[in-house]
Structure formats: structure tokens, C-alpha cells
Amino acid sequence: MSEINILSPHVADLIAAGEVVERPASVIKELIENSFDALAKNVSIEVRGGGMTYIRVTDDGCGMLPEDAGLCFMRHATSKLRDERGLEAIGTMGFRGEALAAIAAVSRIELITRKKGDDEGTRVVLEAGDIIEMSPHGCPEGTTLIVRDLFYNTPARLKFMKADRSEGSACAGVALRCALGRPEISVRLIKDGEEEFFSPGDGKISSCAYSLLGRDTAKELLECSSEDEGFAVSGFVSSPKAGHGNRTKQFFFVNGRSIKSQLLQAAVEQAYKNTLLTGRYPACVIYLTLSLGSVDVNVHPAKTEVKFRDEKKVFDSIYYAALSALVGETRTAEITLSPSTKAAASPKKDFYKSMSANEYREKYSDAPKAAPSVSSQPNIPAKPAYPSDHGTITWNRTVSSANTGTSVHESETPYRTASSTPFYEDIPVLTPITIAADEPMIAEVIDGVHEDFRLVGEAMKTYIVIEKGNELLLIDKHAAHERMIFDRLKKQGRGIMSQSLLIPITVKLSGGEIELLEKNSENLENLGFEIEPFGADSVIVRCVPADTDASDIAPMVEEICEKLKKGSSLSKEDALDSILHTVACKAAVKAGWNTEDDELLEIVKAVVFGEVKYCPHGRPVAVTLTKKQLDKEFSRIV
Numbered sequence: 001m002s003e004i005n006i007l008s009p010h011v012a013d014l015i016a017a018g019e020v021v022e023r024p025a026s027v028i029k030e031l032i033e034n035s036f037d038a039l040a041k042n043v044s045i046e047v048r049g050g051g052m053t054y055i056r057v058t059d060d061g062c063g064m065l066p067e068d069a070g071l072c073f074m075r076h077a078t079s080k081l082r083d084e085r086g087l088e089a090i091g092t093m094g095f096r097g098e099a100l101a102a103i104a105a106v107s108r109i110e111l112i113t114r115k116k117g118d119d120e121g122t123r124v125v126l127e128a129g130d131i132i133e134m135s136p137h138g139c140p141e142g143t144t145l146i147v148r149d150l151f152y153n154t155p156a157r158l159k160f161m162k163a164d165r166s167e168g169s170a171c172a173g174v175a176l177r178c179a180l181g182r183p184e185i186s187v188r189l190i191k192d193g194e195e196e197f198f199s200p201g202d203g204k205i206s207s208c209a210y211s212l213l214g215r216d217t218a219k220e221l222l223e224c225s226s227e228d229e230g231f232a233v234s235g236f237v238s239s240p241k242a243g244h245g246n247r248t249k250q251f252f253f254v255n256g257r258s259i260k261s262q263l264l265q266a267a268v269e270q271a272y273k274n275t276l277l278t279g280r281y282p283a284c285v286i287y288l289t290l291s292l293g294s295v296d297v298n299v300h301p302a303k304t305e306v307k308f309r310d311e312k313k314v315f316d317s318i319y320y321a322a323l324s325a326l327v328g329e330t331r332t333a334e335i336t337l338s339p340s341t342k343a344a345a346s347p348k349k350d351f352y353k354s355m356s357a358n359e360y361r362e363k364y365s366d367a368p369k370a371a372p373s374v375s376s377q378p379n380i381p382a383k384p385a386y387p388s389d390h391g392t393i394t395w396n397r398t399v400s401s402a403n404t405g406t407s408v409h410e411s412e413t414p415y416r417t418a419s420s421t422p423f424y425e426d427i428p429v430l431t432p433i434t435i436a437a438d439e440p441m442i443a444e445v446i447d448g449v450h451e452d453f454r455l456v457g458e459a460m461k462t463y464i465v466i467e468k469g470n471e472l473l474l475i476d477k478h479a480a481h482e483r484m485i486f487d488r489l490k491k492q493g494r495g496i497m498s499q500s501l502l503i504p505i506t507v508k509l510s511g512g513e514i515e516l517l518e519k520n521s522e523n524l525e526n527l528g529f530e531i532e533p534f535g536a537d538s539v540i541v542r543c544v545p546a547d548t549d550a551s552d553i554a555p556m557v558e559e560i561c562e563k564l565k566k567g568s569s570l571s572k573e574d575a576l577d578s579i580l581h582t583v584a585c586k587a588a589v590k591a592g593w594n595t596e597d598d599e600l601l602e603i604v605k606a607v608v609f610g611e612v613k614y615c616p617h618g619r620p621v622a623v624t625l626t627k628k629q630l631d632k633e634f635s636r637i638v
Contacts, residue, residue, distance in 0.1 A: 024051025169511025245558025
């Protein structure tokens with residue numbers, strides 16, 4: 001008996017569905033792309049229960065005929081491809097005819113559609129890929145497709161689904177990418193009864209980015225564009241001062257299709273070389289437009305990866321577009337004035353003229369007369385000005401000058417010649433107090449000399465230079481200090497000191513990232529963090545490890561999430577180490593910082609005495625140059 005079995009169509013459909021429909025977000029993506037291909041101007045998406053229980057996508061596109069409404073759920077049934085030549089230049093979002101069949105095989109579907117110009121529409125109800133009901137239906141022009149109970153008949157896939165919040169966040173992320181790729185189409189997402197986002201659909205990428213990414217992200221974006229030899233690049237890149245802890249805010253679109261591309265990612269990040277802090281990533285929204293034959297989109301089941309015919313030209317186009325935006329950020333704007341404005345703003349030819357004081361007084365009769373010169377003795381208080389009707393004041397008093405020893409004869413009390421009535425109280429003269437010079441402060445100076453080594457200095461505010469016998473040690477102060485902090489935190493265990501924030505900090509994250517933080521809340525609390533969910537897409541940080549800078553908190557949380565995503569299945573000990581790596585890195589002294597000698601000596605001792613050899617990431621913290629190596633470099637020995 002043969003051991004090879006031919007699978008039934010139902011089982012084959014379930015297997016195919018597993019490739020196309022990975023999670024509810026996959027359904028959202030396929031249905032939105034179908035609406036785009038139907039030339040819709042407005043698309044509305046509603047999600048409940050993370051997309052597992054209810055998904056509805058409504059558009060005002062071209063709609064379908066009754067006969068097409070029944071055929072569209074068959075495998076490889078599509079209106080977008082006629083023959084093999086169509087694969088050479090694919091201009092639509094979908095083309096394989098697999099998505100609706102795959103979705104229908106693992107869910108319960110209701111389709112309501114009406115072709116433009118028809119009097120009535122069609123309603124189709126399916127369950128596990130089989131048509132249960134099909135009848136005429138009154139509805140507006142366009143298409144509405146409702147998906148219920150996703151994976152209800154595939155328990156193997158259902159048990160791998162995440163919490164509703166994570167799946168709902170993934171649905172929102174996919175819908176946002178689709179909406180961002182087509183600024184000319186208005187897209188609205190409603191999640192669990194609340195509007196998540198809305199794009200205006202005015203065709204402007206600036207307003208689309210503002211409405212979808214938010215004001216804080218949009219205000220840090222710089223416009224970029226370039227066009228050369230059939231490649232057109234447009235969009236935005238973030239300012240170098242606005243780096244992020246991960247790449248979640250990088251969006252790339254090729255002919256309106258959202259893709260993931262390491263090539264485009266590398267091109268953008270290369271433009272930020274030497275301008276962005278290590279471990280920080282730029283945000284970007286890049287639209288690449290090129291001929292349909294220059295890109296192959298039929299290389300991935302989800303159509304999120306593509307191949308370019310000329311990768312070097314694509315790389316250069318993206319790189320120079322991003323670089324021009326960064327260079328233009330500091331460029332002074334050129335202001336051009338019209339001739340009439342120049343004439344109005346320019347001074348008259350004889351406006352500026354040099355003249356003496358006498359000439360000025362003669363020309364302008366109302367100018368004040370020159371004041372008589374008054375000689376004053378040093379250290380004598382200036383006499384107050386009095387009204388002229390008080391008469392002449394005579395002073396008759398001898399005042400000794402503390403500094404010069406001279407005497408000034410003044411009257412004891414001032415008097416008026418016109419009247420003998422005194423009007424002014426005697427003003428005592430203050431004698432300056434001589435203050436002895438302070439004795440110089442005695443400060444302890446650390447000369448960097450130790451019996452085992454000598455601290456030569458610090459190079460480039462990054463590398464500590466040490467002389468030890470016949471060797472020179474170059475120590476990376478950040479890497480060494482990071483290891484010292486990491487080891488100290490590991491030894492402390494549960495005793496890490498926490499500091500409460502006067503003003504808690506809100507960090508925007510995805511639902512999946514929030515879920516990861518909740519799963520690792522015990523480890524985070526042991527490290528001094530107090531983080532709570534704050535709404536559907538944010539967390540609020542109330543406590544952080546002691547000595548953590550406020551500006552590092554949001555990037556630190558983002559990096560922790562990124563590391564937990566890469567190792568979400570790790571043990572508690574591994575997850576704790578991953579978090580400690582980030583905490584130690586943020587708390588360590590940074591390259592470029594001014595560091596005191598006593599701080600440098602503590603780092604040097606840890607390295608020289610063998611306590612620190614590698615940073616937590618595995619990089620060496622010191623490099624040794626022997627006298628023999630230096631002699632060879634200077635040709636002192638052969």
C-alpha cells in the first residue's frame with residue numbers, strides 16, 4: 001500500500017491559509033489592499049477582540065457583480081492578472097488570488113457588495129470556505145466584508161495567538177502602514193468601539209504623516225526628495241537629535257506598497273553616520289517610485305519583501321535623499337528682497353554723517369547744552385542734585401580719605417544762602433574696610449601615579465591612556481564602566497535602589513511591547529522600575545533605577561522592549577540579563593563626556609587588576625601596545 005497520500009482540498013486549503021493568514025493583522029492587510037485595488041477613496045476598518053472575533057472592512061470602490069461575488073472565494077481567482085506576462089510588471093497590491101480563499105477557509109465570512117451603477121447588491125455568507133447563503137441585497141455602492149471567529153476550525157493555530165491587546169495592536173500597526181502608503185485614500189480604523197486613527201485622504205504626505213504618526217513625531221521630521229534615472233524618492237526623515245530606541249518608526253513604501261527592506265534601512269541609517277548616537281535609530285517615511293519592471297514583488301507569501309533589479313541605484317537614491325535632508329537642516333534660508341523692498345529698506349545716501357558736538361548743537365537748536373565739567377575727589381560720595389530754589393550749598397567738614405590720606409574741607413551741616421533753615425541731615429561718610437586676602441585653598445591633587453601603572457591621560461574624551469611597565473593600555477571608558485555597573489547590579493540582586501520620578505514619564509509602545517513588559521514586571525521591579533499600562537498604546541514610568549538620567553528613560557524602555565522581543569522565550573535569568581545590559585549601558589559614562597581623574601582611576605584599577613575584561617556585549621574594553629610594537633612602528637628595531 002502506498003505511503004504517499006494526496007491531501008483533500010479542505011486540508012490543502014488549511015495549509016495554504018497558514019501561509020497567507022498568519023494572524024488577524026494578515027487579514028486586515030489583505031482586505032485593505034483589495035479595497036485599494038478597487039479604486040476606493042474611503043476605507044473604514046473595525047476590529048473587535050483583537051481581530052479574532054470580528055473584523056469589518058468597508059470601502060466605496062467599484063464593487064462586484066453577483067457572479068464575481070461567488071467566484072472571488074475560490075483559490076487563484078483574481079481580476080488583477082490575466083497571464084504570465086502580467087507577473088513582469090505588477091502594479092496592483094494583490095495578484096495571486098489566494099487571500100480571500102485562505103481567509104474563508106479558517107473563518108466565517110459575510111460579503112456585501114454592489115457594483116457601481118447596479119440597482120441592487122449581493123450578499124454572500126460562507127463558513128469554512130463553503131457558501132451557505134447567496135442572495136440579492138440592498139446596500140450602497142462598494143464592498144463590505146465581515147470576518148468572524150478567525151481560526152475557529154484550526155485549534156493548532158488558535159492556541160498560538162497572543163492576547164487581544166497584542167493582536168489588536170498588530171492590526172492597528174498594519175492598517176497604519178497601509179494608510180501611510182496611500183495618502184490619497186482616507187482610511188479610518190475603529191478598535192473596540194473607539195477611533196484609533198483617521199487619515200484625511202487629501203494626497204499630501206505631510207498631512208497624512210501628521211494625522212497617523214502624531215504631532216510629536218511629525219514635528220521632528222525633515223522633508224527629503226531626489227529623482228534620478230527613473231528613481232523618485234520622497235518623504236521624511238527625522239532630525240538626528242530625535243533618535244529612537246528601535247526601528248518601529250521606519251516606514252518604507254515601493255510604488256505605494258509597504259515593504260520591509262534591509263537595503264533601504266541600511267541606506268537611511270548610513271546617511272546618519274557620525275550624527276546619531278550609538279544605539280539610536282532614525283524615524284523615516286520613505287516613498288520610492290520606480291518602473292514596475294524594476295522591482296519583483298512576487299518573492300514572499302505576504303508580499304512584504306521585494307527584489308530590485310539595480311540595488312546599488314536604489315541604495316544611492318535613498319541615501320542621498322536622506323543625506324540632503326540632514327544637510328539642509330542646518331542650512332541658512334536665503335531671503336530674496338524685491339527692488340521696491342530694497343529701496344524702502346535702504347537708508348538715504350546722506351543719512352549717516354560725521355559731525356562734531358558743536359556742529360550738532362548749532363544745527364539742532366533744541367539740543368541740550370554741554371554740561372560743565374565737575375572735578376571730584378576720589379572716594380567722596382557724589383553730592384545729590386537739588387532744585388535751584390534751594391540756593392547755593394556750602395560744605396564745611398573735613399573728611400579723611402581712607403586710601404589717599406587727603407582732606408576735604410566741608411561744613412558740618414549744609415545751609416542755604418537765601419535761608420538759614422537747615423533742610424538736609426548730615427550724611428556720614430563710609431570708610432572702606434580693608435579685607436585681608438584669603439589664604440589659598442589646599443586641594444588634594446590626584447597625579448594618576450600608582451605603583452603598578454601611571455595614568456597618562458585621556459584621548460578624544462573616550463580612551464584612557466595608561467603606562468604599565470613596557471606597555472601602553474588604551475581603555476574604552478564607556479565599555480569598562482558599563483561592565484562595572486553590570487557586575488554591580490548582578491551582585492545586588494533584589495537590592496537595587498529605585499528613585500521615584502517627580503513627574504512620571506509616558507512612553508508610547510505597541511500592544512505587544514506592553515504585554516512583554518507586563519510579563520517581565522517582576523524582573524523590572526527588581527531592577528528599580530515601576531511601569532504601568534497607560535491607555536491602549538502607552539505605559540507610564542513612575543520609578544527608575546537610581547542615577548538614571550531623565551532623558552534616558554524613554555529610550556531605555558524602548559530598548560528593553562526590543563531586547564525582550566528578540567528573546568521573549570528566554571528564561572527569567574536571561575531576560576534579567578537583557579534588561580541589565582540596557583540599564584548598565586545608559587548609566588555608564590559616555591564617550592565625549594568630560595570625566596574627572598579620580599573617576600578614570602577607578603575604571604583603570606578595575607581593568608588593570610583584571611576585574612573587567614569585556615563589556616556586557618562581549619566587546620574588549622582595553623587594547624595593549626607593547627614597547628616592541630611601538631619601536632617597530634618607528635623603525636627603531638627591525
